[in-house]
Amino acid sequence: MSEAGTLETASTHDLTARTPGARLFSLFGSSFAVGIILPLVTAIAYEGAFRAGLVQGRLLPPPSKILATLWELARSGELLTHVIATLARVLAGFGLGALIGMWLGALTGASRAARRLLDPTLQALRAIPSLAWVPLFILWLGIFESSKVALIAVGVFFPVYLGVMAAIANVDRKIVEVGRAFRLSRLSLVRRVLLPAILPDFIIAIRSGLGLGFMFVVAAEIMGASEGLGYLLVDGQQLGKPAQILAAIIAFAVLGKLGDWLIVIGARPFLSWQDSHSRTQ
Amino acid sequence: MLTLDHLCKTYPNGTQALDHVSLCVNAGEIVALVGGSGCGKTTLLRLICGLEMPSAGAVAIDGETIAAPHPAVGIVFQEPRLLPWLTVAQNIAFGLDHLPKGERDQRVDEALLRVGLSGYGPRWPRELSGGQAQRVAIVRALVANPKALLLDEPFSALDALTRASLQDHLLALWDAHRPTLVLVTHDVEEAVALADRAIVLQPRPGRIFADIPLDLPRPRDRLSPEFAEAKRVVLNALDGSLTQPNPAGGNKATQAAGWW
Ligand SMILES: Nc1ncnc2c1ncn2[C@@H]1O[C@H](COP(=O)(O)OP(=O)(O)O)[C@@H](O)[C@H]1O
Ligand SMILES: [Mg+2]
Secondary structure, three states: OHHHHHHHHHHHOOOOOOOHHHHHHHHHHHHHHHHOHHHHHHHHHHHHHHHOOOOOOOOOOOHHHHHHHHHHHHHOOHHHHHHHHHHHHHHHHHHHHHHHHHHHHHHHHHOHHHHHHHHHHHHHHHOOOHHHHHHHHHHHHOOOHHHHHHHHHHHHHHHHHHHHHHHHHOOOHHHHHHHHHOOOOHHHHHHHHHHHHHHHHHHHHHHHHHHHHHHHHHHHHHOOOOOOHHHHHHHHHHOOOHHHHHHHHHHHHHHHHHHHHHHHHHHHHHHOOOOHHHHOO | OEEEEEEEEEOOOOOEEEEEEEEEEOOOOEEEEEOOOOOOHHHHHHHHOOOOOOOEEEEEEOOEEOOOOOOOEEEEOOOOOOOOOOOHHHHHHHHOOOOOHHHHHHHHHHHHHHOOOOOOOOOOHHHOOHHHHHHHHHHHHHOOOOOEEEEEOOOOOOOHHHHHHHHHHHHHHHHHHOOEEEEEEOOHHHHHHHOOEEEEEEOOOEEEEEEEEOOOOOOOOOOOHHHHHHHHHHHHHHHHHHHOOOHHHOOHHHHHOOOO
């Protein structure tokens, strides 16, 4: 009886016209509006101080100067060239690292034997600061694209590997048993139980992988490149153009955020079943 | 008919969970397995549904030996175990992949209606109460029309009021197709309210201690003296099963198990 009593009240709740899109927008809108206050106020204050002659703005140019530089780079088409070069490196390295990380993570997560064989070696390799590989990669692969892509791939590999391995090892055995009780074949067990079960952790692993991909593309481009946002950084430093450095930094921030956002948006339809508290993180 | 023929189960770590358990359950019969914790009730259900293999002996349904999960046997676990990424309707349809979509949807709608959850189809499992989730788990096992349904303490995590209402739901569901039910419970009242027979198990190693027929008329009146008497008999046997290590000792309860 107590069950039946809650039925009507419960069914009206939560089924009110909140489409996922609208909920997303309001969530994004409100947190974005609050989050932007601090940087915006700081920028306006600094701009004001510059205009009033309180600061010189030679080492830290005012926002208007940075935006003008960014605009100039964009208008001349130079920005696009550098963005494309950087993105191509990140995508190649990310694709390579994520793919290998995924497969090795799946292998070690699913098989104890594979974990005992491979994981200690991979953990030892992980303890090496990734930048230490650079001289070796340059010796092996030359100073052009291959060594840069390899460095990025190494950076992306570890978080993806670790995340996928943990996700698979932590799949609830009780849920897998439901699949067995319903006589799923091995393939459908993977498709209908294992993959959906690891998806949330997999998305997190991919996101941290992409983040590291952007971190390592900067390192790779700073060490020698004729184009790319990292090149803009070095160029700005050598020619004493702080506005250009800051413009490149802003471009990096926007690209990184955009990539992360694309993953989140792409995964959202598959994760709508999760508790709402994890949506806001 | 469900037959257990001298089932033994020793786990790889050496625990002897079941020792020569033999039992016949007629088609459509409701049997309650009662026994203290650790006497092998869960193990027995897992052997019957083919999730675990016996060390010796065999399980058969209508003469067909069960060596792996079998379409004729459904199971409801102690926890609902709904897949959180599927809606309630998709969870119920989980074992109906072989059916055309039209028939699948129809069966799901009927099932939801019968457990008083119509309209809950598009919800996520996390939006259900414990009792609602367990009802969904029961119909998920039942929509495939198994010949036998096994339930492992399905209501033990629920409050008394919800439990009584779910027991009624279960009887109503059973009445539609009359599958064989094997219900594990530690609640003597639940056993007497639902079952045609109570099998009392004894621990270390798990064996049948008593087989008590419960032929009270249905629907059962929980307040009637007959109900109270039946409860007393089962409770007595349960006490005996826990205090008396040797089943050959020959007290009143073991005489009830004399066929064995
Ligand atoms: N997977 C397992 N491995 C080893 N021992 C087990 C396993 N499952 C259950 N047991 C042991 O078998 C005995 C019976 O357990 P179980 O069937 O769960 O009893 P019940 O459901 O009646 O409480 C217990 O002693 C328990 O410790
Ligand atoms: Mg148990």
